[in-house]
Amino acid sequence: MQQDDFDSNAKAIPNYAELSICWMYHSVDPERVGHSLTAMQVEAMPLSRRALLTVYLASCCFELGEVDAAINYLGASRQWNPLRLGARIDWLRRFCEAQLLVCRQDEQAISMLEALSRFPANQLEKLDLVFCHDWLARARYQQGDLRGALRDSYIALDHAQQIQAEASQGDIACRLGMWFAEHGLPLEASRYLQAGLTQLSAISAGRNLCNYRIALIDTYLATRQPTQAMAVLTEQHWPATQEDRYAISRATGWLQAAEAYLQHHDPATADHWLEQAMSIRAASPAFLQRRDIIRAELLLAQGETKRSLQVLQRWRTQPGSVASAHFHELLARTLIKLGDWEHACMQQNLQLQAVTAQHQLSQQMLQADLHAHADWAEIRQEQALVTVRGMVSLEHEREWHRFLARLSRLHIGSEFSAGVIHELKQPLAAMLSYSQAGLRLTQQHAHPDAVAGVLSRIQDTARHATLLVERLRAFLAREPQVGSVFNLNNCVRDVIAWLRPTCEEAGIHIRNWLAGDLPDTWGNPVLVQQVIVNLLRNAHEALADYEAEERIIVVETYCQDQQICCRISDSGPGIDEARLPRLFEPFHTTKAGGMGLGLKISRAVLAEIGGDLRVENSLIGASIVVSIPLAVEPTTPEENEAV
Missing domain, CATH: 1.10.287 (Helix Hairpins)
Known part of the structure; x- marks a missing residue:
């Protein structure tokens, strides 16, 4: 994905293809997509496209965590009547409302997203359900439902693979990797992060990609692979901006570089990168604690044990601080070097407790992953059985x-x-x-x-x-007949010739008004004859017991709206209006000994060639109209079977 794919001329009205590209990549690089969407806004934009653009912008803001801006766009989208805009835009607006609930950590987000995931897929774009299951997974993870979060992530990932949405595949895989990393499973995390970044590297260079690479480097450092960590750091290009969030990302990269060189036994280079990170003042407690741990480890490697202890003591007495197993292990080593065995043993006990807690967290994640895979396998099996x-x-x-x-x-x-x-x-x-x-x-x-x-x-x-x-x-004959170009008038003449003697014996006259310049049509003439025979037989039966001075069946052919039509009318009593809606139901009949299948089969036969059948009452009697498309022979003619 290149930058040009997002660029838009502010004077031109964006088409649906441009908006679809933005929607496809908005979760991977919401900042750049948001700027592109903002540039697309013009006064003369049609209502449907303006509505799409507005909800897309709201979703970009939710991805960026800019909830206030997202609420403004969401409020603007509520002014339009959903009946005018269609089902999909109304679904997208509801999806954005669900995203707002997720950002607010509201439990109702799960039920709302579940309802949206059951929306008829034929009224949405395939990518919509990918994002829906992805956000449903985030909502479940937020509420502590690891099993449900992983299951919905696997569903979203499978849907994305089916439609070859590489951006979504990479984004979901990287998020899975970060979840595994948070639960102390660096090997599983690196597997997902590597796969996701492979797909995203050629698509995006935004903030999400920076965060995913930082997470991958952490997994390498957690598994003592400094060479791989430095290789990823070398590939990372930090955005040239002074914004705080990118400054923290760059500083985190400097800390990772310092830690990697420490693991690589190069304290001089590690000290250089640590000095870079020390320039950041306004940072989170987790960042500051990590920086001090690396600083203390570097001081310990340089033989400055007391200074290392002073740095670590700050976090021992810090109210509300949560120390990691690595912190306790480093503090224990420092105390041992100073000869304080009693406090060193206490730190080792705390290290053991932290490791045990981390192990329990990892076991919980592994069990949830096992159950999620089983759930997803069951879902796929059910889908296969339904298919x-x-x-x-x-x-x-x-x-x-x-x-x-x-x-x-x-x-x-x-x-x-x-x-x-x-x-x-x-x-x-x-x-x-x-x-x-x-x-x-x-x-x-x-x-x-x-x-x-x-x-x-x-x-x-x-x-x-x-x-x-x-x-x-x-x-x-039972064998399928091959379709061909034919003239409906010829079929009608043959059927009238077959049935005229039977009708005349019953005192019923058949009159035909056939268009002289009737165009050809394409299909199976034998099956079309079957339909016309069935309809003429119905007209004959309607008139057989009807008392009238003159009983007439009129067969008319004509061309209307690119359709070849044959209207069969009779001078009988007509059809009861209450029965009209049920005429095409199978086995519905009022004739003694009738099967109730004639009209059902006739409509099915015509549907095979793109035709239709409709019944209506006329001023005198009833009329039934056969309509068949003009002759457009398919590029690969298929045999028309009797259906």
């Missing part, structure tokens, strides 16, 4: 739909096969007539051209009959 069950359930549902579709085709086919047989009568009778005429011409020794003409007519008629049979066979 597998979803896949199995989806496959079973598809197989069930395939079975119902074939059952529906057989049921429909049995009803309109009579129409096909009726259509076959004409070509068969024509073939019989042509063959008799050909036989007579042969007996009369007619010219071969005349006989050939009769035979050609027989051939054409046989092809027509074969085509009718093939259409019926393809309709009833």
